[in-house]
Amino acid sequence: MSNSRKTTRILNNMKSYASKPANVITVIFFIILLATVCFPLLSLVRDAFTVHFGEIRDVGKPLGSFTLYHWHTLLFDTLYDYSILTFWRPLLNSFSMAVISCIVAVGFGGAVAWFITRSDIPGKKFLSTIFVFPYIMPSWSIAMFWENFFKNTQIVACYNQMGMLESITGICVPEWVLYGFFPCAMCLGIHYAPFAYLLIGGILRNMDANLEEAATVLKASRFKILRRITLPIVTPALISTVLLVFSSSISSYTVPAFLNKNGSFSTISTTMRSLFNTAAMQGQGFVVAIVLLIFSVVILTLNNKMTGKRKSFTTISGKSGQVSLVKLGKARKPITAVIMIISVFFAIVPLVSFALESLLEVPGDYSTISLYYWLTTDTLEDRVFGSSQGILRNPTIWSALGRSLLVSFAVALISGTFGILIGYACARKRGSKLARWVSNMAFFPYLIPAMSFGAVYLSVSFLPAFSFLRSSVLLLIIVGGIKFLPFASRSGANAMMQVSGEIEEAAFVIGVPWWKRMARILFPIQKASFISGYLLPFISCMRELSLFVLLAAPGSIITVVLQDFEVNGLTQISNGINFLIIMIVLLVQFITNKLTGASIDKGIGG
Amino acid sequence: MPEIVLEHVTKCFGKFVAVDDLNLTIEDRDFITLLGPSGCGKTTTLRMIAGLETPTKGRITIGDTVVFDSEEGIDISPAKRDIGFLFQNYALWPHMTVYDNIAFGLENLKWPKDKIESRVREMLGMLRIEQFEKRYPSELSGGQQQRVAIARTLAPSPKVLFMDEPLSNLDAKLRLEMRSELKRLHVDTDSTFVYVTHDQMEAMALATKICLMNKGILQQYDPPLTVYDRPANLFVADFVGNPTMNFFPVKASRKDSRSFAFHMLGRDLVFTGEKDIAEEASDAVIGVRPEFITLGEGAFSGVVYTTLPSGMETTVRIRAGEDFVTAVIFGSVDFSHSLEMPFGIKGNSILLFDKASGKMLSMGTVSEA
CATH class of the missing domain: 3.40.50.300 (P-loop containing nucleotide triphosphate hydrolases)
Structure with missing residues (x-):
C-alpha cells in the first residue's frame, strides 16, 4: 500500500472517529479528568516526599528536595510516642469509629428499607420522606443536635451549658456519652443510615419479587427467604453500601471536630487538619492524606472483587409491581412506633433544637428566648474572623452565604452537565476501553475522602504555576465540581442506559444535529434523573465542610463561618446558621422535586 | 382430589x-x-x-x-x-x-x-x-x-x-x-x-x-x-382463530322460527339455524371462519386484494365492494393482484350474533334467498 493512501486512510479514520459526538466527549473528558483527578494525585504523592518551606530546618535539606523524613517521623518516631499519638492511635480511633457507624447505618437503614419495601408497615410515604432528612442535613447536624441534647451542667468541656435532656428531665449524662468515640460513631451511623436506606431500598425495590415468591411457593419460611434468597441477592449492594459508608466515616472530619471538645478523641482527619495547620508538619499531613487514599483504593478494589465475576447479577427485571407484602401482624404496632420515634427524633427534633438553641440568650435556659443572636449589632466575640454581630445583621455571614450559594450553583452546573455528558458517552460507547477509563476516573473522586481531596488540591495550589488558585473561590468550584461528579455521572449513565440507542438513532437518521438530540429528545425523556444529577451536587456542596476546610479562606463560605463560631463557643449563632443552611437545602430540594420530580434518591441511583 | x-x-x-x-x-x-x-x-x-x-x-x-x-x-x-x-x-x-x-x-x-x-x-x-x-x-x-x-x-x-x-x-x-x-x-x-x-x-x-x-x-x-x-x-x-373470523354486520328480518333473511355482500341471503332461535336479531352479525369461504366458484364476486402464502396454506384477502373477506386455502398459491375471484360460503358452521349484546345466537347455514 502506498504511503499517501495510508495517510488518507488514517485521516479518514480520524475523521469518522471525530464525527461521532460520543467519541469526542470521551476523549475530551479523558483529558479533563486526567488533569483534574490524576495530575493532582501525582502532585499529592510528590508533596509527601518533598521538603516544604516550613520544614527546611527540621529536615535539614533544601526546599523541594526529596525526603522520606515525613514518612519516617509520622510512622516510626518513638520520641514521646510521637507517631503513636499523632498517627497510629488516631488511625485506630477512626477505624473503630467507622466500623461501629457502618453497623449502625447499615443495620438501621437496611432494616427500615426492608420494612418500607417488603412489609405492610403504615405511613410509608411519610417515613421515607423524613427518614432521609439526616442525610440532607450537613453531616455535623446530628453531632450538633447530639451536643444540644446531651450537654449538661456537669461537664466542663461544653462550658457547663444546659442541654435539652437535662432541662426536660434533669438527667446529666456522663461525659463519654457527650464527647468522644461513642457519640462520634453513633452520629456518623445515624447520618449515613438514610444513605444505606436509599441504596438498599433501591435494590429491594428493583429486585424481582418473583424470586422471593418462588421461594414462598416452595414452602420456605419468611426467615429462610430472607436469609437464603433476599440477603444473598442484595449482598453485592450491601457490601458496596458498607464499604462506601466505611470509607466516608473513616475520613469524616466534621463529626469528630464537633464532638471532641474535651480533646480525648483524635481521629485521622482531625490530626490531618492540625498537621496542615502547622507549617513544619505539612509534609506529614500529605502522608496522612495518602494513607487515607490507600484505604479508599483498597476498598474500591475489594468492592470490585466481591461484586464482580460469576455471581454478579442484575436484579432489575420483571413484574416487581406485584410484591406481596409481609404482614407484620401483632408486631406491626410496636415496630411502627419504634421506627417512627427514632426517625422523627433524628429528623424533626434536630431542626427544632437548632432553631431553639439560636434563640436562647442563656444556653439551656428556656426562659431567655429572644431574637438577640439574630438581630443584635453588638460585637459578640473578638476571636471570630470578620464581624460577629447577630446573624441577620452580620455582613460576613451574608457574604459567605452568597458565596456558598454561588459555589454550589457553579458546582452543580459543572458536575451535573459533565455527568450527563460522561453518562452519554459511556452508555453509547459501552465496552470501549477509553470509556471505561473515563467512567472509572469520574467515579474515583467519590472514594477519595473529602479532606484528602482538599489536600490534593491544596498541594496543587502550592505549585508556583497554580498559586493564583490558592484560597480562591475558583478553586472551591473546581474541587467541588470534580468531587461531586461521581453522583452526577452515575445517575447520568443510569439514565442513558435506560434510553435505548434506537430512540436517538431515529432522530439521527432524519438529520437532527447532536445537540438537538440531547436537548429535545434525551434530556426530556430522563428529565427527573438528569435534574437529580444537578440537585445532589448542589445540596452536597451547600453543606460541605470537610472538602473545603483546608482550601477556603476564613469567612469565605458559610460552613467555614459556622465552624468558626462553633469553636469559639458562640453556639447560638452556629445553630442559627445551621438552621439556615438546612432550610435552604430542604427548600431547594422541595421546590425542585415539586417542579421536576427530581429527588436525591434518584440521584444516588441504586 | x-x-x-x-x-x-x-x-x-x-x-x-x-x-x-x-x-x-x-x-x-x-x-x-x-x-x-x-x-x-x-x-x-x-x-x-x-x-x-x-x-x-x-x-x-x-x-x-x-x-x-x-x-x-x-x-x-x-x-x-x-x-x-x-x-x-x-x-x-x-x-x-x-x-x-x-x-x-x-x-x-x-x-x-x-x-x-x-x-x-x-x-x-x-x-x-x-x-x-x-x-x-x-x-x-x-x-x-x-x-x-x-x-x-x-x-x-x-x-x-x-x-x-x-x-x-x-x-x-x-x-x-x-x-x-x-x-x-x-x-x-x-x-x-x-x-x-x-x-x-x-x-x-x-x-x-x-x-x-x-x-x-x-x-x-x-x-x-x-x-x-x-x-x-x-x-x-x-380473539380465537388465526386468521380471524370474517364478520358481516347485517339488518336481519325473521323468516320463521329458525331463520332470518338479510342482505349481505350484494346478495339476498337466509341464515338457517340448527335449532329454533328465540331471540330477535334485527341488528345482527354473521360470522364466517376463513376456512368456510370457497374460492374460484360461488355466488359472490370480488377481486384479490392480497395473497399471503405461508407454505402449507395460503391466506387470501378478497375485496367485495365495501367489504373485505379473508379465506384460507390449503397449499401454496400466489394469485395475482386484482384478479377477479368468485367465492362462496359453505358448511353448517356459520354463526349468528346479536350485535348489541355480542352474544352468539345460533350456528347454522347461509343460503340464497
Whole structure:
C-alpha cells in the first residue's frame, strides 16, 4: 500500500472517529479528568516526599528536595510516642469509629428499607420522606443536635451549658456519652443510615419479587427467604453500601471536630487538619492524606472483587409491581412506633433544637428566648474572623452565604452537565476501553475522602504555576465540581442506559444535529434523573465542610463561618446558621422535586 | 382430589377492577389455560389462586380446603397450598447453582440429603440438563433456564402447577418444542395444570379447557374446539382463530322460527339455524371462519386484494365492494393482484350474533334467498 493512501486512510479514520459526538466527549473528558483527578494525585504523592518551606530546618535539606523524613517521623518516631499519638492511635480511633457507624447505618437503614419495601408497615410515604432528612442535613447536624441534647451542667468541656435532656428531665449524662468515640460513631451511623436506606431500598425495590415468591411457593419460611434468597441477592449492594459508608466515616472530619471538645478523641482527619495547620508538619499531613487514599483504593478494589465475576447479577427485571407484602401482624404496632420515634427524633427534633438553641440568650435556659443572636449589632466575640454581630445583621455571614450559594450553583452546573455528558458517552460507547477509563476516573473522586481531596488540591495550589488558585473561590468550584461528579455521572449513565440507542438513532437518521438530540429528545425523556444529577451536587456542596476546610479562606463560605463560631463557643449563632443552611437545602430540594420530580434518591441511583 | 373452585372472586387495584366476580371450577388433572389479551386479569387470577395476590372478595377452594374466603377472613399462605408456580421470567435465584435451585424446595420439605440428591438427578435427567448442574443461571441460555425453572417447580411433585406465560420469552422454535414437552409433562406428572397465556394458538394446543377472559370478566370456559367452533360471543369469536373470523354486520328480518333473511355482500341471503332461535336479531352479525369461504366458484364476486402464502396454506384477502373477506386455502398459491375471484360460503358452521349484546345466537347455514 502506498504511503499517501495510508495517510488518507488514517485521516479518514480520524475523521469518522471525530464525527461521532460520543467519541469526542470521551476523549475530551479523558483529558479533563486526567488533569483534574490524576495530575493532582501525582502532585499529592510528590508533596509527601518533598521538603516544604516550613520544614527546611527540621529536615535539614533544601526546599523541594526529596525526603522520606515525613514518612519516617509520622510512622516510626518513638520520641514521646510521637507517631503513636499523632498517627497510629488516631488511625485506630477512626477505624473503630467507622466500623461501629457502618453497623449502625447499615443495620438501621437496611432494616427500615426492608420494612418500607417488603412489609405492610403504615405511613410509608411519610417515613421515607423524613427518614432521609439526616442525610440532607450537613453531616455535623446530628453531632450538633447530639451536643444540644446531651450537654449538661456537669461537664466542663461544653462550658457547663444546659442541654435539652437535662432541662426536660434533669438527667446529666456522663461525659463519654457527650464527647468522644461513642457519640462520634453513633452520629456518623445515624447520618449515613438514610444513605444505606436509599441504596438498599433501591435494590429491594428493583429486585424481582418473583424470586422471593418462588421461594414462598416452595414452602420456605419468611426467615429462610430472607436469609437464603433476599440477603444473598442484595449482598453485592450491601457490601458496596458498607464499604462506601466505611470509607466516608473513616475520613469524616466534621463529626469528630464537633464532638471532641474535651480533646480525648483524635481521629485521622482531625490530626490531618492540625498537621496542615502547622507549617513544619505539612509534609506529614500529605502522608496522612495518602494513607487515607490507600484505604479508599483498597476498598474500591475489594468492592470490585466481591461484586464482580460469576455471581454478579442484575436484579432489575420483571413484574416487581406485584410484591406481596409481609404482614407484620401483632408486631406491626410496636415496630411502627419504634421506627417512627427514632426517625422523627433524628429528623424533626434536630431542626427544632437548632432553631431553639439560636434563640436562647442563656444556653439551656428556656426562659431567655429572644431574637438577640439574630438581630443584635453588638460585637459578640473578638476571636471570630470578620464581624460577629447577630446573624441577620452580620455582613460576613451574608457574604459567605452568597458565596456558598454561588459555589454550589457553579458546582452543580459543572458536575451535573459533565455527568450527563460522561453518562452519554459511556452508555453509547459501552465496552470501549477509553470509556471505561473515563467512567472509572469520574467515579474515583467519590472514594477519595473529602479532606484528602482538599489536600490534593491544596498541594496543587502550592505549585508556583497554580498559586493564583490558592484560597480562591475558583478553586472551591473546581474541587467541588470534580468531587461531586461521581453522583452526577452515575445517575447520568443510569439514565442513558435506560434510553435505548434506537430512540436517538431515529432522530439521527432524519438529520437532527447532536445537540438537538440531547436537548429535545434525551434530556426530556430522563428529565427527573438528569435534574437529580444537578440537585445532589448542589445540596452536597451547600453543606460541605470537610472538602473545603483546608482550601477556603476564613469567612469565605458559610460552613467555614459556622465552624468558626462553633469553636469559639458562640453556639447560638452556629445553630442559627445551621438552621439556615438546612432550610435552604430542604427548600431547594422541595421546590425542585415539586417542579421536576427530581429527588436525591434518584440521584444516588441504586 | 384437588378440584379448584373459585366463587365470586373479585380483585380491585384501587378503583380499577382487575377481576370481576369470577366463578370457575377446575377439575382434577385438567390442563386449563387462562387466555385473554394483556391486562385482562388472567395473571391476577392465577396469582390469586396461588395465594400470591389477595382477592378483594370471594372464596377459593383447593381440594377440600378453603384457601381463601373474604367473609371468614381465611387466607392461607402459598406455602401451605401445595402448589408449584412457574414464573414468566423463570425467577431463578441468581446466586445459586442449577443444582441448588432445584434442591431448595426439597430442603424446605426437610427431605433427607440422599433423597434430595436422587430427586434432583431425576429432574436433571428428565429435562436433559445434567451437564449444567454446577452452573449459575446467568451462564445458561433462555431455553436452559426455562428447563431449570420447570425442574425446580416439579421437583416437590406439586399436585397443582401454575404457569404464568412460561414460554413467552423463548424463540419460536424452542417455544414449539417446549409446548409439546409441557403437554407430555402433564400426562406424566398426573397433576392439574393452570396456564396463563395471551397466545391463542398455545392455548388451543395445550389445554383441555380454555378460560377466556376480557377486562376482568369471564367470556367462555369450554374445551378448545368448542371455543373455536361455538364462541360464546363476538369477542371470543374474534380473539380465537388465526386468521380471524370474517364478520358481516347485517339488518336481519325473521323468516320463521329458525331463520332470518338479510342482505349481505350484494346478495339476498337466509341464515338457517340448527335449532329454533328465540331471540330477535334485527341488528345482527354473521360470522364466517376463513376456512368456510370457497374460492374460484360461488355466488359472490370480488377481486384479490392480497395473497399471503405461508407454505402449507395460503391466506387470501378478497375485496367485495365495501367489504373485505379473508379465506384460507390449503397449499401454496400466489394469485395475482386484482384478479377477479368468485367465492362462496359453505358448511353448517356459520354463526349468528346479536350485535348489541355480542352474544352468539345460533350456528347454522347461509343460503340464497
